[in-house]
Ligand code: SF4
C-alpha cells in the first residue's frame with residue numbers, strides 16, 4: 001500500500017512540477033483555493049473566480065439614507081404561476097435599520113454603493129457555482145428567513161400568496177395601490193415609559209432605565225440602540241412574555257464613563273427618578289425645555305456642564321445692539337429698549353434676577369415689568 | 377494528487393469489472409460509481425415545508441398529484457409520513473431546537489446510498505447503482521420478494537400493495553430516466569423555491585456543505601448527514617440540530633448492514649460470485665478511501 005502511494009506520489013509530483021511553476025506566488029496565500037475559485041482546477045484561461053470572496057469583502061462603503069432607497073420593486077419572474085410580487089423596498093429598508101442596516105440583505109456587497117441582488121444572483125441557477133443561490137433562491141431564502149421567524153403557524157405573512165398574489169388580486173398594475181404601498185412605513189413601536197430591572201450587582205441591584213426619555217428627551221432614534229434586533233424579538237408569539245435584558249454593551253456608546261466609574265448612575269437600591277435637568281443647577285424653562293440635548297451639548301456624548309452665560313451659546317445676534325429682547329417673552333418698552341444689558345443684568349449674569357435699583361429705588365422684577373409680557 | 381489517483385482507481389475498477397463481468401450472469405448488479413457522481417444537498421435550515429418538491433415529484437412520475445394549492449395545507453405535518461407508493465418523497469415537520477427556526481421541515485426520499493443495501497439484498501439484480509449515483513429499480517427483473525424493503529436502513533422502498541397485477545416497488549429514482557442520466561437536476565430540485573435543495577456533484581456538495589457550516593457555526597451542527605452514513609449517500613443533509621431529532625435513523629457509518637447477506641448466502645449460494653465481486657470492488661474503494669484519508 002505504502003509503496004503504491006509513494007510511486008503514485010512521485011508520478012504526481014513529476015507531472016505537476018510545471019503546473020506548480022505556473023501557479024506563482026498567490027497559491028502560497030494562507031487561503032484555501034475554494035475561497036476564491038469555484039472550480040476544482042482553475043487555469044489562467046478559466047480562473048473561475050468567485051465574485052466577492054469573503055476576505056476582501058468590505059461591504060457597502062457608500063451609504064444612502066432610507067428615504068433615498070428605492071420605494072418598490074415589482075418582481076415578476078414567476079408570472080406564469082402568480083401575479084407579480086410587489087416588494088416594499090423602502091419599508092423594508094426602514095425596518096432593516098433595526099436589524100443590521102442595508103447589509104442585512106445586501107450582504108457580501110463589494111466596496112462602493114449598494115448593489116442590487118441580481119448583480120450576483122443570476123436568474124438562472126449557475127451550475128458551476130453551486131454555493132451561490134439563483135435570484136429566486138436568494139429572494140426566498142432572505143425573505144422567508146425573517147418572515148417565518150415570527151410566524152410559526154404560517155398564518156400571517158409567509159404563505160406564498162402574501163408576496164405572490166393570486167392573479168385576480170394583482171396590484172402591480174394599480175398606480176393607486178402602488179402609491180399607497182410606497183408610502184408604507186413600519187409604525188413607531190410603542191415605547192414603555194420605564195424598565196426597572198434586577199441585576200446581579202448585590203450592593204445596588206435595581207437598574208432603572210427610562211426608555212421613553214431616551215427617545216423623546218435625549219433624542220435617540222430606535223436604530224441607535226436597536227441595531228441587531230430580529231423581527232421576532234417583538235413579533236414572535238412569545239415576545240410579550242419574554243423578559244427584556246439590558247447589557248452594559250447596550251449603554252456603552254453613551255455611558256462609558258458611568259459604566260467605568262459611576263455605577264450609581266443606573267444601579268440603585270430602588271427605582272430611580274427620571275433625569276431632571278434642574279438638578280444640574282440649570283432648570284430648563286419655556287424655550288430650552290423643547291430642545292434636544294445636542295442642540296446645546298454639541299458634539300458631546302456624555303454630557304457635561306456648559307457655560308451658563310447666554311452668550312456662550314447665543315453668539316451671533318445676542319450682542320447688545322443686535323438683540324431683540326422680545327424673544328425672552330418680555331417686550332421692552334421704549335424707555336428700556338435703549339439701555340445697556342448690564343444695567344439690569346448685573347455682571348452680565350442673565351441667570352440672576354434682573355435688578356431695577358440702578359435707576360429705580362422702588363421697583364423690582366418681576367413685580368414690575370420693564371415693558372410687557374408677550375408670551376410665556 | 378487525489379485527482380490522478382482517483383482516475384487511476386477508477387480505471388482499475390473498470391478493468392476488473394470487465395474482467396470479471398464477462399463471466400457473470402445477467403443478474404449481476406452494477407456497482408461502479410463515478411467520482412463525479414451526482415447528489416443533492418438538502419439544507420433543512422432553508423427548507424420551508426412548502427412541499428413543492430412532493431408535487432413536482434408526483435407530476436414527474438405520473439402519480440396522482442392533486443391540486444397544487446392543497447400542498448400549502450400544513451396540517452399534514454400533524455402526522456409523520458413515510459415515502460410510499462403514492463409519494464416517492466414526503467416532507468415532515470419537527471420541533472426546532474435552534475432558536476433561529478420555528479420548526480424544521482425535512483424532505484425524505486431514497487438516499488441513493490453508495491453501498492446500497494437494497495442492491496445487495498435484491499436477489500435478481502432488479503436494483504442497480506448507476507454510475508451517476510442513482511439507485512434504480514427495474515420492473516422487468518423484480519420478482520416481488522420485497523427483500524429490498526427489509527434491507528434498506530432508511531425504510532424507503534415501498535410496494536404497491538393495492539395492486540394485484542404487477543405490483544411495483546416504488547421509490548425515488550433520482551429522476552434517472554428523465555433527468556439525471558442526462559445531467560439535468562431532479563424535478564424536486566427544480567421545484568424548490570428556496571433552493572433548500574442543491575443539485576450537483578457529490579464531492580462539490582460536500583465542500584459546499586462544510587463551507588456553510590464553517591461560515592455559520594451557529595446555524596448548523598457540524599455534521600453532514602450522508603457524507604459517511606452507511607458508507608456515504610448521494611443525498612446529503614445539513615441541519616441545525618442533531619439528525620436523530622430530525623427523523624433520521626441511527627445508522628452508523630458502516631455500509632451494507634450484515635442482515636442482508638445471510639439471506640443471499642443461505643438461499644442463493646450460487647450468487648456468491650457477485651458477492652466476491654463486491655468484496656473486490658469494496659476492497660478497492662476501501663483502499664482509495666483509506667489513502668485519501670491519509671492524505672487529508
Ligand atoms: S436509501 Fe434504501 S432504497 Fe435508497 S439506496 Fe439506500 S438502501 Fe437503497
Ligand code: SF4
Nearest residue numbers: 433465548551562564
Ligand atoms: S429525485 Fe426525482 S424521484 Fe427522487 S424525490 Fe426528487 S423528484 Fe422524486
Ligand code: SF4
Nearest residue numbers: 423424426427429568
Ligand atoms: S420544495 Fe424545497 S423548501 Fe419546499 S418543502 Fe421541498 S425541500 Fe422544502
